[in-house]
Amino acid sequence: MSDISSMLEDSVTRLFRDKVDREFLQEQEKTGWAAQLWELTEELGLSSVLVKEDNGGVGGDWADAYEIVKGCGRFAVPLPLPETIVARWLLDQTNLVAPEGPLTLIPSIDGSDAKRIPWGRNAVAGCTTQVTDSGNIVRLVDFTDVVFTHEVNLAKEPRDNCSMIANLCDGDVNVPATASFYLGAMIRSAQISGVAMALLEQATIYSGERSQFGRNLNKFQTVQHNLARLATAAASLDSISRFAFATMDNVGFKDDAKTDVRFAIAAAKSRASECVDLICALSHQIHGAIGFTYEHSLHFYSRRAWSWRSEFGGSSYWANTLGDIALGLGSEKLWGAITALGINETKTAN
Amino acid sequence: MESIVDLLRYDPGQLPASAENLRQDVRDFLAVEMKQYSALTRAYTWDGADQTFSEKMGAKGWLGMTLPKEYGGAGLSNLERYVVAEETLFAGAPVGYHWIADRQSGPLIARIGTEKQKADLLPRICRGETCFSIGMSEPNSGSDLASLQSKAVRTDEGWLINGTKLWTTNAHIASYMIGLFRTDLNAQPKHAGFSQFIIDLKNTPGVTVRPIEDLTGRKHFNEVVFENALVSDDALLGTENDGWRQVGSELAIERSGPERFLSCAVLFVELLKVLEQGDDQSAKREIGSILANLVTLRSMSLSVSGKLAQGDDVSLQAVIVKDLGAEFEQTLPGIVQKIVGIEPNLSDDAEPLAQVLALLTMLAPSFSLRGGTVEILRGIIAKRLGIS
Numbered sequence: 064m065s066d067i068s069s070m071l072e073d074s075v076t077r078l079f080r081d082k083v084d085r086e087f088l089q090e091q092e093k094t095g096w097a098a099q100l101w102e103l104t105e106e107l108g109l110s111s112v113l114v115k116e117d118n119g120g121v122g123g124d125w126a127d128a129y130e131i132v133k134g135c136g137r138f139a140v141p142l143p144l145p146e147t148i149v150a151r152w153l154l155d156q157t158n159l160v161a162p163e164g165p166l167t168l169i170p171s172i173d174g175s176d177a178k179r180i181p182w183g184r185n186a187v188a189g190c191t192t193q194v195t196d197s198g199n200i201v202r203l204v205d206f207t208d209v210v211f212t213h214e215v216n217l218a219k220e221p222r223d224n225c226s227m228i229a230n231l232c233d234g235d236v237n238v239p240a241t242a243s244f245y246l247g248a249m250i251r252s253a254q255i256s257g258v259a260m261a262l263l264e265q266a267t268i269y270s271g272e273r274s275q276f277g278r279n280l281n282k283f284q285t286v287q288h289n290l291a292r293l294a295t296a297a298a299s300l301d302s303i304s305r306f307a308f309a310t311m312d313n314v315g316f317k318d319d320a321k322t323d324v325r326f327a328i329a330a331a332k333s334r335a336s337e338c339v340d341l342i343c344a345l346s347h348q349i350h351g352a353i354g355f356t357y358e359h360s361l362h363f364y365s366r367r368a369w370s371w372r373s374e375f376g377g378s379s380y381w382a383n384t385l386g387d388i389a390l391g392l393g394s395e396k397l398w399g400a401i402t403a404l405g406i407n408e409t410k411t412a413n
Numbered sequence: 414m415e416s417i418v419d420l421l422r423y424d425p426g427q428l429p430a431s432a433e434n435l436r437q438d439v440r441d442f443l444a445v446e447m448k449q450y451s452a453l454t455r456a457y458t459w460d461g462a463d464q465t466f467s468e469k470m471g472a473k474g475w476l477g478m479t480l481p482k483e484y485g486g487a488g489l490s491n492l493e494r495y496v497v498a499e500e501t502l503f504a505g506a507p508v509g510y511h512w513i514a515d516r517q518s519g520p521l522i523a524r525i526g527t528e529k530q531k532a533d534l535l536p537r538i539c540r541g542e543t544c545f546s547i548g549m550s551e552p553n554s555g556s557d558l559a560s561l562q563s564k565a566v567r568t569d570e571g572w573l574i575n576g577t578k579l580w581t582t583n584a585h586i587a588s589y590m591i592g593l594f595r596t597d598l599n600a601q602p603k604h605a606g607f608s609q610f611i612i613d614l615k616n617t618p619g620v621t622v623r624p625i626e627d628l629t630g631r632k633h634f635n636e637v638v639f640e641n642a643l644v645s646d647d648a649l650l651g652t653e654n655d656g657w658r659q660v661g662s663e664l665a666i667e668r669s670g671p672e673r674f675l676s677c678a679v680l681f682v683e684l685l686k687v688l689e690q691g692d693d694q695s696a697k698r699e700i701g702s703i704l705a706n707l708v709t710l711r712s713m714s715l716s717v718s719g720k721l722a723q724g725d726d727v728s729l730q731a732v733i734v735k736d737l738g739a740e741f742e743q744t745l746p747g748i749v750q751k752i753v754g755i756e757p758n759l760s761d762d763a764e765p766l767a768q769v770l771a772l773l774t775m776l777a778p779s780f781s782l783r784g785g786t787v788e789i790l791r792g793i794i795a796k797r798l799g800i801s
């Protein structure tokens with residue numbers, strides 16, 4: 064782990080554990096935007112983790128960003144911080160100037176309509192990558208005068224619709240036209256991995272406190288096995304999401320979706336989306352009826368996971384994409400592509 | 414609670430670029446060697462043993478790679494071994510003859526063996542000429558290993574061994590068994606009184622090896638009976654009565670390797686070969702989902718390997734890999750049947766996919782038994798997480 068990574072992990076954990084508790088999340092769901100919390104993340108420079116130091120950022124890599132994005136899932140952080148991190152990275156790849164304040168990713172634009180924009184009403188601008196006649200671009204949409212139709216996901220996080228015609232600027236970029244969608248999927252997989260950890264942590268604590276038949280729940284073998292399955296799922300999601308972020312550092316976007324980071328992202332989001340059922344079901348099962356109440360905090364995690372699994376492509380979308388990659392490579396080339404992922408060209412044998 | 418997050422952390426195990434040269438050499442070697450094997454033979458992977466093949470690997474310097482150079486090893490890290498292991502498994506090479514020796518017996522002997530044991534055995538392991546087996550389970554001791562009864566009693570001439578080991582993979586072809594025996598009959602707790610022995614299976618009077626046919630009809634594991642079998646003092650491996658801990662340290666390596674998710678690789682490849690000829694859109698999703706699982710398991714296994722190379726304690730992370738790997742491999746044959754709707758068929762003139770499917774369908778139950786049952790593994794996971 065790099066120094067930046069462990070420093071970030073520490074400060075992210077400290078900040079969110081302190082601030083984002085059950086009362087905060089309940090309150091925030093009613094009132095909307097957590098302005099103060101956003102300011103605190105800005106003071107730490109979290110949204111600029113991937114921006115080059117020359118451009119005023121932290122100059123970290125994707126492995127560092129993973130710690131923040133995972134933390135956003137683990138603590139159910141009600142902010143578009145993951146989206147802003149990606150947007151700032153995309154803008155940093157162009158000659159566009161990134162506006163101050165929260166940004167977001169626009170999942171897709173149909174004509175002049177855009178749907179389900181995460182935190183649209185709260186963001187100052189949104190980003191997406193597109194293809195044009197003269198090459199691929201990052202499109203930056205200023206939201207100042209945009210009117211949003213308010214919608215939300217299951218966790219009441221804003222997912223807004225709008226028509227945007229004006230206030231665009233485009234910057235040439237050397238990433239695929241689908242980059243913003245892939246990176247959106249990548250951050251959601253890391254957030255789901257964080258949620259998995261939270262679901263496990265809560266279930267572990269609860270099963271050590273709640274007693275039935277004269278014993279704590281965690282003394283029952285079936286409960287232990289359910290916790291173990293939850294742990295293995297959480298472990299696997301940490302591994303594959305971390306791997307996708309590391310592959311972003313090691314390989315990144317190249318010419319062929321079958322052999323660059325897109326392979327790893329498709330695997331990560333496919334697994335993450337697929338595992339949501341299991342991790343939510345197990346944690347809820349262990350919590351019994353109390354976990355089914357609004358009063359308890361468990362749903363802040365499970366409701367997010369149930370929505371995040373479909374955002375930026377659900378499990379069947381990504382499994383199909385991966386199936387295309389597998390059949391496109393064919394039985395001869397597939398293994399070579401798998402083993403070439405995540406190789407760090409700059410490292411030599413120790 | 415911080416600790417759960419740390420315990421379940423899988424830092425990417427990054428292979429050095431130099432390991433890729435090694436990978437290419439292994440691929441070139443396999444491209445030639447593997448021509449002679451049918452898909453069905455390849456499907457056995459680490460269950461298939463072929464001494465000639467193992468000796469060729471040894472000649473290439475690809476066995477005992479992590480062992481010290483003075484004993485014939487290459488003094489490389491676990492990551493280089495990982496590359497060779499996963500390449501041979503994916504190709505379906507018959508690695509069974511050297512697998513246990515290369516994976517765990519060699520490293521164990523190198524770590525705790527006497528100078529004589531090292532000088533005797535390690536060079537032969539590196540050459541691929543010696544097959545090892547592991548004697549732990551007994552007729553009345555499976556999951557509850559601490560209840561095992563076979564014993565070794567110290568005498569003036571050496572150790573006198575009595576009892577029965579069961580399910581000992583490859584004992585019928587192996588030169589040696591590393592066995593766990595009770596050496597202190599009164600020890601409390603029970604597991605405090607075990608020791609490990611290296612037993613020469615071919616040259617020790619009183620040792621009888623009886624192959625047991627498995628449900629596929631082949632001979633793979635054995636009953637090994639010890640009747641007043643006398644072994645010399647040199648046979649003791651490591652420290653007397655420290656066997657339980659020594660066995661524990663082997664398990665991390667045993668549980669997280671690429672064989673935990675690549676035993677079915679040949680099935681996946683044969684499936685792809687069939688599907689890439691047609692245009693079955695509905696299969697795409699299943700293929701993608703299998704592949705996502707495979708890439709995830711590889712990322713985990715490689716992560717553990719990287720940590721092993723750094724000398725970290727990975728016992729929990731390794732058990733998790735085995736648990737998820739067993740589930741993946743065990744469900745794969747059923748998924749393949751669902752996708753292609755063919756009948757598993759072992760007959761010589763059947764399609765390769767039908768043959769491979771037949772074999773792996775029948776081998777699948779063993780994936781969640783050998784090396785610790787899935788129930789026992791989940792118990793260990795819970796315990797290591799501080800739950801219980």
Ligand SMILES: Cc1cc2nc3c(=O)[nH]c(=O)nc-3n(C[C@H](O)[C@H](O)[C@H](O)COP(=O)(O)OP(=O)(O)OC[C@H]3O[C@@H](n4cnc5c(N)ncnc54)[C@H](O)[C@@H]3O)c2cc1C
Pocket residue numbers: 546547548549550551554555556557579580581582583634779782783784785786787788789
């Ligand atoms: C193909 C194959 C190769 C093998 N090779 C070797 C080898 O080379 N060397 C060797 O020593 N052994 C070997 N084994 C044996 C293997 O390690 C044992 O099968 C395993 O440890 C389980 O023991 P058992 O079969 O006696 O089952 P048992 O322990 O009798 O268990 C039967 C069932 O009960 C469950 N169970 C048992 N105890 C508990 C509990 N406390 N809580 C919940 N469930 C429980 C088990 O999980 C299992 O489902 C091999 C086995 C197979 C199938």
